[in-house]
Amino acid sequence: MYHSVGTSGSFFSVTPSEFTNQMEFLRRNYDIVSLEDVLSFVSGTVEFSRRSVAITFDDGYYDNFVNVYPYAKKYELPIAIFVASGYIGKEMSLGNVSLKMLSWKEIAEMSKDTVTIGAHTSSHPDLRRLDLNRAQNEIEMSKVEIERATGRPVNFFAYPKGAYNNALFNLLKSSGFSSAFQVGEGLVRKGDNPYELKRVSIDSSVNYRVFVAKLTTASEWYAELEKACGKLISFLSSLSGIVKYNGQ
Numbered sequence: 258m259y260h261s262v263g264t265s266g267s268f269f270s271v272t273p274s275e276f277t278n279q280m281e282f283l284r285r286n287y288d289i290v291s292l293e294d295v296l297s298f299v300s301g302t303v304e305f306s307r308r309s310v311a312i313t314f315d316d317g318y319y320d321n322f323v324n325v326y327p328y329a330k331k332y333e334l335p336i337a338i339f340v341a342s343g344y345i346g347k348e349m350s351l352g353n354v355s356l357k358m359l360s361w362k363e364i365a366e367m368s369k370d371t372v373t374i375g376a377h378t379s380s381h382p383d384l385r386r387l388d389l390n391r392a393q394n395e396i397e398m399s400k401v402e403i404e405r406a407t408g409r410p411v412n413f414f415a416y417p418k419g420a421y422n423n424a425l426f427n428l429l430k431s432s433g434f435s436s437a438f439q440v441g442e443g444l445v446r447k448g449d450n451p452y453e454l455k456r457v458s459i460d461s462s463v464n465y466r467v468f469v470a471k472l473t474t475a476s477e478w479y480a481e482l483e484k485a486c487g488k489l490i491s492f493l494s495s496l497s498g499i500v501k502y503n504g505q
């Protein structure tokens with residue numbers, strides 16, 4: 258799970274050169290699969306013969322069009338971008354900076370290639386804090402607007418800030434979503450609940466070695482360890498320069 262790829266200086270911006278290094282590593286060592294493939298794997302209808310990874314981007318930053326899309330197009334990588342539809346053509350604050358968002362034109366162009374556009378609500382709220390009617394509006398509005406702009410069905414969802422509860426599973430299902438992604442660190446396994454699929458967050462604090470480790474079960478050990486002794490870890494992290502992911 259990426260957010261921005263650029264030189265904004267935000268904690269959530271990975272520089273283009275680091276992003277390229279990470280993609281080269283994935284292309285050498287993994288099969289890069291689509292979200293449809295992930296879902297087929299989770300439901301048990303498809304087996305992967307090699308280690309496989311799906312690449313997602315949250316929010317819909319304009320820099321995805323400039324710094325990610327050309328690479329994805331060149332190597333035919335099936336990436337996915339989860340777009341907060343109410344922010345299209347506007348700006349969104351990402352940590353300490355404000356970043357330009359994608360336009361509908363760019364979204365439509367990318368969706369004609371190997372880019373899957375997923376929904377990420379309209380106004381990017383914490384869905385747990387809304388009553389179910391408002392949550393449903395947020396979820397369905399983003400789906401309808403993206404479908405109108407791209408002419409393609411939108412089946413995948415990502416929870417803003419990774420915030421979700423069990424009541425949202427049925428809401429997403431009845432709104433026509435086949436799956437939803439959270440930000441909990443970890444790998445996707447056969448039989449997982451398709452409405453709480455884990456991801457591995459990649460931000461500016463992730464160096465090459467950490468990137469490689471995060472793609473293994475090490476990401477889950479780290480998440481467990483962090484839960485068990487959160488305070489100690491954040492203290493140690495501040496010493497070692499590793500900054501804890503704080504959700505976007």
Ligand SMILES: [Zn+2]
Binds near residue numbers: 377381418
């Ligand atoms: Zn987001």
